[in-house]
Amino acid sequence: MTRENDAANALDFEPVLNYRVSEAIYEQIRNKIINGELKPNDRLPSERKLIEIFRRSRPTIREALRMLESAGLIEIIPGSGGAVVQEISAATVTQPLGNMILLKRIRLLELYEFRIINETAYVQWTAERRTEGDIKKMQNILKQMHTLKGDWETLLRYDSEFHKTIAECSRNEMAKIIYNVITKPVRDIMYAKMGELTLKQQEFHKNQLMADHDCILDAIINQDVDKVKELMIDHLNHFKHLIEDE
Amino acid sequence: MTRENDAANALDFEPVLNYRVSEAIYEQIRNKIINGELKPNDRLPSERKLIEIFRRSRPTIREALRMLESAGLIEIIPGSGGAVVQEISAATVTQPLGNMILLKRIRLLELYEFRIINETAYVQWTAERRTEGDIKKMQNILKQMHTLKGDWETLLRYDSEFHKTIAECSRNEMAKIIYNVITKPVRDIMYAKMGELTLKQQEFHKNQLMADHDCILDAIINQDVDKVKELMIDHLNHFKHLIEDE
DNA sequence: GTTATTAAAAATGTAAAACAAAAAAATGTA
DNA sequence: TACATTTTTTTGTTTTACATTTTTAATAAC
CATH class of the missing domain: 1.10.10.10 (Winged helix-like DNA-binding domain superfamily/Winged helix DNA-binding domain)
Structure with a gap:
């Protein structure tokens, strides 16, 4: 100065x-x-x-x-x-963020690191503040996921909906915004990477995904804040390697 | 569907x-x-x-x-x-995200809650990744703050610079972006509220601010991740009441 | 009287020509 | 060579005009 x-x-x-x-x-x-x-x-x-x-x-x-x-x-x-x-939408932020990623001004690993600490916070708030209605909504998503035979695309759509619901139930408006902004670029890459895996690997990840979600929802229901935090960190780390070296 | x-x-x-x-x-x-x-x-x-x-x-x-x-x-x-x-910069994301925050009329307490969990993460990353140059930069800011007799405005400017430097030293591009977006609305209110306090209260907060910063920098230097996390949470909570009921 | 068709009006999309203002490049002069 | 002046180039703005599309209103048919 x-x-x-x-x-x-x-x-x-x-x-x-x-x-x-x-x-x-x-x-x-x-x-x-x-x-x-x-x-x-x-x-x-x-x-x-x-x-x-x-x-x-x-x-x-x-x-x-x-x-x-x-x-x-x-x-x-x-x-x-x-x-x-217009009603302002996440797209107005997602687009320039996507530009930055394409131009390599943001590394995807940084974005994922950021996502982990944020979603961990969201799930803690949700565990503290969840209502009966929230629980029903999340149970419904997981139930639909379990009955699903389908492809990765639909599975990831439900996965996204589960995480999004957690962000919404956190009752923090910033959480919703940031979730929407971060999700798209991360998910685009993950979906692409998932396609490159063998069917056996895909099956493994699919099972892991659903098991993780079940545990997380249990912890939310029991309002076990410490446990839910650990579970979310583990859950996101399970899929971190999919965007490494990108 | x-x-x-x-x-x-x-x-x-x-x-x-x-x-x-x-x-x-x-x-x-x-x-x-x-x-x-x-x-x-x-x-x-x-x-x-x-x-x-x-x-x-x-x-x-x-x-x-x-x-x-x-x-x-x-x-x-x-x-x-x-x-x-143009070299694409964080500004391309900051601007629309700032628009979104303004348009969604987010409650300041939610924003502050969000700030706490984010800055806590940033300071942890910084403690892990700080270089000698980072330390010098932060020490410099605090030194200038101590020699400062001045008004709240300049003090808060240095305070902001300290927190901003932490976000930058975290080596996560999203951290920088979010810091910039969150800071302004929060700080505007805090500055206004600070003016309403008595001189004695102002003096108290001033001392607290500087003591907190010193402790945080020490923990960053020592790379004490757990401690730095606690310190940042406490630090931000000290000033939380300034934006309550807003 | 109601409905369907048609024509008019209004709004955005595009084009062309012209001038103003400001910066860069070229020129001339010492 | 160094400086000042002139010229050229480029962006900023205005005006007028016409094309295209949508909405509205009027008209005709039932």
């Missing part, structure tokens, strides 16, 4: 940005969405009306709309007037 | 998208960046040249560029010809 920087920080100066009109328009609309003035399914004024409102040309307006769309904040349907404010 | 859906899935149909020319151009350029054909600091052709290459009008080209920019893949500097491919 230089002295100049300290002085600037103290005075709370900020670099002058937003010199582009389209960015300024983007900012204004974005803020109204962020602070709730514009809610999901609300319609923005049509392009022509936005021209009148902002007193700017149509290409400029359209560039702003393109940015909003790219950020996942609106969806534009031609013909039917006005862009529609 | 209906039978129709299953049939569609089996045939691997996908909805027809990309009807917009600007999106198709965006996709083409994005793919060249993702697969490495275009590397960071490479320059895209100028808008005029892109018009010739894609044989499309300028507004269409510009909308594609605006999308690429919005995704954090390029930066456009006026005058100096051509958009520059």
Whole structure:
């Protein structure tokens, strides 16, 4: 830190940005969405009306709309007037995260390491806070899994649903968000790797998966926080090797 | 799942998208960046040249560029010809994730709970992986903090820098991202709350803050993983009440 | 009167031409 | 060579126009 920087920080100066009109328009609309003035399914004024409102040309307006769309904040349907404010989804985060993985800025092992400590926490919270309804929901998923003869794809879908339910039952909104964000890239790789294994190996993993889940749910029901933590760590470590050296 | 859906899935149909020319151009350029054909600091052709290459009008080209920019893949500097491919950074994930947190209106206590389990993990990783350089960096921050007489604002800035350094030294890219996303909303509230306290209370918290940090750094240096975990949990719990009932 | 068809209106998608502003490159001068 | 000025290039913005698609309204048929 230089002295100049300290002085600037103290005075709370900020670099002058937003010199582009389209960015300024983007900012204004974005803020109204962020602070709730514009809610999901609300319609923005049509392009022509936005021209009148902002007193700017149509290409400029359209560039702003393109940015909003790219950020996942609106969806534009031609013909039917006005862009529609979107319910923000995990995809808006999953996509750039996927980019980072593809460009090797994040190693999958780091992501998995991160997943382990997070899901361990979620399952602990769930063990503490689970309701009768939660238990029924999780039991149902496992029951369906057991009656399943099927392929890996469907099995992994149920596996994902089980973990997702745990995240939801943790009653922590951040847990849900992060779960959704992390899951996709990790699961994409795991599914691919699973296909490369022999049938015997696949069978082994399948049995392990279901046994692990059963134990975890038992511990959740018994609210055995320490045990559920250990079980989840073991469970995730069982499948860690599938994404190693990637 | 209906039978129709299953049939569609089996045939691997996908909805027809990309009807917009600007999106198709965006996709083409994005793919060249993702697969490495275009590397960071490479320059895209100028808008005029892109018009010739894609044989499309300028507004269409510009909308594609605006999308690429919005995704954090390029930066456009006026005058100096051509958009520059960006080194993809955590910011591309931080921004939409930040949007999500703001839009989901997550309760601060949930966010803080999430912060505790995450930062506890980060500090454990850091204790395991810290280098001599890491230690020096953290010692430096604490030294500056001790010589500081100042106000809460500067103190909290150093506090933030200490925690941020821990996240960075954890050598997990997700840790950095999540730290950056969580920090700001939590810290904004804490700073406001701190101002409402009496001078005596402020002094007490100030001393606690610095004592905690010293202990944590000691444990990091000694690579005492269990202890550092306890210390971080205690440290964050000391300040938890500042955001309660918010 | 109700329904189906058709035409009009409105909205987004795209194109072309023009000018402003700012940065880089080229030029000329000392 | 070093500097200042001019020219060129590039992005930012505006205006006008037309194509395409969807919605709405009007019209015709039953």
